[in-house]
Amino acid sequence: GESVGLHLPTLSVQEGDNSIINCAYSNSASDYFIWYKQESGKGPQFIIDIRSNMDKRQGQRVTVLLNKTVKHLSLQIAATQPGDSAVYFCAENIGSGGGADGLTFGKGTHLIIQP
């Protein structure tokens, strides 16, 4: 059967280096974006979010950048650690002013931290 990760882009970085994971979104009406981390066999875990009125938002060791002109989102992880190995998904929400519509997810990137 299929193995998880066969169809996912993979990014391999050395422990301690910085990593950048990219995501392109298609809907120019999207006004809210989230990055999730998913470890094998678990549900996605919220990392950081950003609203469309911002270009950059920082968390602990993570930074999200939003470029609305080219509809591009990136997640930067500083000083990567072995525990950062996971699949990372971006997600967008059109946010129709109070609606509860679910998120639209990207395909995911498999981040591998090399010792």
Added chain:
Amino acid sequence: SQTIHQWPATLVQPVGSPLSLECTVEGTSNPNLYWYRQAAGRGLQLLFYSVGIGQISSEVPQNLSASRPQDRQFILSSKKLLLSDSGFYLCAWGAYSNQPQHFGDGTRLSIL
């Protein structure tokens, strides 16, 4: 703090059998609730969402249905499973559309 529980964690069912997956949320009231499916090595696909008891919106036509009998309970069902229903099913809750959704640890469903 809020928590979300899904069970079972793993399920193996024969083709044509019924299905019931349950999800409950604690520590919040009137959450938006969601069911997603994730195929191996893929992103998540939204199946259903609910803004309140008895209110269900379906995103894709399929062999599955959802119900919300209580404020913090969301159930995913099928009367007759198909091979194509195999996958990883995730429940999530959210407070508002422009806030993060929080996921359970999923149910891995295998149809034989």
